[in-house]
Amino acid sequence: MVDVAKPTKHTGKLLILTPGMGAVATTFIAGVEAVRRGLGRPFGSITQLQTIRLGRRSDNRQPLIRDLIDLAPLADLEFAGWDLFPDDAYESARRADVLNAATLDPLAGFLHGIKPMKAAFDREYVKRLDGPNVKPGKNKREWAEALRQDIKDSLVRAKAQRAVMVWCGSTEIHLTPAACHQSVAAFEAGMAANDPAISPSQLYAWAAIMEGVPYANGAPNLSADFPALEELATARAVPLCGKDFKTGQTLMKTILAPGFKARMLGIAGWFSTNILGNRDGEVLDDPDSFKAKEVTKSGVLDVILEPHLYPELYKELYHKVRINYYPPRGDAKEGWDNIDIFGWLGYPMQVKVDFLCRDSILAAPLVLDLALLLDFAKRSGRSGVQEWLSFFFKSPHVTAGHVAEHDLFIQHFRLKNTLRVMAGEEPITHLSENFAEF
Numbered sequence: 001m002v003d004v005a006k007p008t009k010h011t012g013k014l015l016i017l018t019p020g021m022g023a024v025a026t027t028f029i030a031g032v033e034a035v036r037r038g039l040g041r042p043f044g045s046i047t048q049l050q051t052i053r054l055g056r057r058s059d060n061r062q063p064l065i066r067d068l069i070d071l072a073p074l075a076d077l078e079f080a081g082w083d084l085f086p087d088d089a090y091e092s093a094r095r096a097d098v099l100n101a102a103t104l105d106p107l108a109g110f111l112h113g114i115k116p117m118k119a120a121f122d123r124e125y126v127k128r129l130d131g132p133n134v135k136p137g138k139n140k141r142e143w144a145e146a147l148r149q150d151i152k153d154s155l156v157r158a159k160a161q162r163a164v165m166v167w168c169g170s171t172e173i174h175l176t177p178a179a180c181h182q183s184v185a186a187f188e189a190g191m192a193a194n195d196p197a198i199s200p201s202q203l204y205a206w207a208a209i210m211e212g213v214p215y216a217n218g219a220p221n222l223s224a225d226f227p228a229l230e231e232l233a234t235a236r237a238v239p240l241c242g243k244d245f246k247t248g249q250t251l252m253k254t255i256l257a258p259g260f261k262a263r264m265l266g267i268a269g270w271f272s273t274n275i276l277g278n279r280d281g282e283v284l285d286d287p288d289s290f291k292a293k294e295v296t297k298s299g300v301l302d303v304i305l306e307p308h309l310y311p312e313l314y315k316e317l318y319h320k321v322r323i324n325y326y327p328p329r330g331d332a333k334e335g336w337d338n339i340d341i342f343g344w345l346g347y348p349m350q351v352k353v354d355f356l357c358r359d360s361i362l363a364a365p366l367v368l369d370l371a372l373l374l375d376f377a378k379r380s381g382r383s384g385v386q387e388w389l390s391f392f393f394k395s396p397h398v399t400a401g402h403v404a405e406h407d408l409f410i411q412h413f414r415l416k417n418t419l420r421v422m423a424g425e426e427p428i429t430h431l432s433e434n435f436a437e438f
């Protein structure tokens with residue numbers, strides 16, 4: 001048995017903070033309220049629906065995850081967020097057009113009550129957006145301190161003892177770690193000096209960690225995945241995870257690719273193209289924001305397929321990812337994959353996937369699961385990078401020197417074993433106790 005800290009009990013309210021109150025955040029918030037009122041079911045959420053086997057199969061112990069570990073119940077969740085557009089959660093959800101009026105109107109009173117706080121926003125980092133609900137001034141340190149105050153004030157307003165932050169803001173431009181990201185001291189000096197390498201999402205992450213609030217990054221941009229914030233999170237006993245919610249095409253890719261590899265089928269090419277017309281698509285129409293997305297979307301196949309181990313199967317793989325902004329579709333994205341595979345004696349075959357998905361419908365349950373699991377991780381004494389939450393991300397944030405795992409099934413296996421261990425149960429190997437029996 002692995003020795004783990006006993007989690008403190010959930011009591012009171014848990015506040016979920018979302019920088020960004022667009023399609024994903026409002027679909028999540030409205031969805032939780034709909035479920036609480038018995039108007040819908042939380043499909044897609046493992047914390048709400050999934051069971052977890054404990055002990056031997058014959059023991060017949062299969063509790064729900066939420067009955068094994070002490071997660072905050074939906075009834076105890078409160079919400080607050082920031083956005084550069086002043087629309088409240090109802091108006092923003094109507095604009096995003098993911099959930100229809102029949103779903104949203106019964107929740108209107110509740111959603112009108114969630115109004116965005118002023119954003120720490122700079123167009124340099126999201127070129128396609130501009131809105132009036134922004135913090136005054138330009139100094140990054142002052143913005144970050146104002147965000148800390150917002151967190152404190154929101155906790156008081158919500159009568160909550162604890163909070164979790166999930167970045168649901170737009171994809172910022174592609175940045176790589178610079179000198180100011182290498183230590184806490186350098187980062188704090190960088191904020192004071194308005195270092196251009198520090199984007200607004202990094203300020204939210206810093207503010208969250210300083211307030212003891214766990215942080216998840218749902219977008220592909222650099223936000224907390226660098227030494228300064230990893231060090232700060234460890235020092236302040238705050239769990240961190242990211243990045244870029246695994247939904248849509250990448251979810252499919254990380255389901256299919258492990259299957260081809262398990263059967264030793266080769267892949268010559270994988271062409272992925274998408275059309276989407278929501279605000280996220282508009283932001284990604286800017287080449288700098290698209291670059292951040294391209295990096296997180298493109299990395300997955302190499303890690304899953306291990307071409308260095310299987311050069312004849314995967315070394316020549318041509319992988320191309322395209323995202324096209326196409327307004328008529330709104331949030332109802334369509335993603336096509338053409339996969340050129342080959343089998344016995346090299347004979348070619350093709351797999352075509354046409355996924356008519358709803359991005360935010362896939363992302364909303366991930367926000368819920370991440371918020372509840374990060375809060376539980378914090379109460380269990382976990383801090384710093386939480387690799388076991390890779391399951392939820394396209395580009396998992398891992399500790400320096402570790403290789404990110406992309407295979408959805410390995411990620412799932414690890415997530416469940418981590419939960420078993422955190423609950424004081426034995427991890428499961430799927431080996432029969434008696435090898436002779438198989």
Ligand SMILES: NC(=O)c1ccc[n+]([C@@H]2O[C@H](COP(=O)([O-])OP(=O)(O)OC[C@H]3O[C@@H](n4cnc5c(N)ncnc54)[C@H](O)[C@@H]3O)[C@@H](O)[C@H]2O)c1
Nearest residue numbers: 020022023024083119169170171219245247279280359363
């Ligand atoms: N929908 C999905 O399935 C999915 C999957 C993976 C990642 N993501 C990422 O999640 C994020 C949210 O997606 P979405 O579809 O809700 O986009 P969206 O455009 O509908 O919402 C993002 C919101 O963030 C706001 N924003 C931007 N910068 C901000 C800042 N500095 N402070 C506060 N608010 C800010 C915008 O005004 C906008 O309202 C995007 O970065 C997207 O790439 C979404």
